[in-house]
Amino acid sequence: SQQGEEDPQALSIQEGENATMNCSYKTSINNLQWYRQNSGRGLVHLILIRSNEREKHSGRLRVTLDTSKKSSSLLITASRAADTASYFCATDGGFGNEKLTFGTGTRLTIIP
């Protein structure tokens, strides 16, 4: 089974609105990462948050991490058409198990 699972599987919002995606995982982690994928090709790294961090910002992106609930959220504010993509969370397996496991992703569509 997946270590990281995104929710929802698909999300459509109007341009300018905020988009929130969630990721849940099962085991302890060292860090959690979010990636974006356009058109089924290579992934682009967005942000990495460590297990001792609770929140991180990068431009219009805000990531939170709740290790007690084993969950993370990615918020994209003031969405743009160019944000249309699939978003994946990736988690490691904690100390001594650094291999990343990717979820199945959230497909985000921004409606102009």
Place this chain on the structure above:
Amino acid sequence: GAGVSQSPSNKVTEKGKDVELRCDPISGHTALYWYRQSLGQGLEFLIYFQGNSAPDKSGLPSDRFSAERTGGSVSTLTIQRTQQEDSAVYLCASSPRGWETQYFGPGTRLLVL
């Protein structure tokens, strides 16, 4: 600087043929990864190279799959006797060291007829 490159971009082959997929990582990156992504799915880990250490092959789905990394740089993923279920996008990524930020190539889309 140049990012991760992969070749070919697309490959169509007949069932039973062997294929080789190439990955050129970012110069200086010691870690290299191969993933497979089927249509509409997440990434499936295949193999991981780190420096001179023995590769982690735990994700290879069968003995038809193998990979090499020559000189700590370029990597080749080989699929022997291809099957239709091998059809997918094969993604390569590299990173400066272990399992932190990964830089992905554009992928090779493989179609087995």
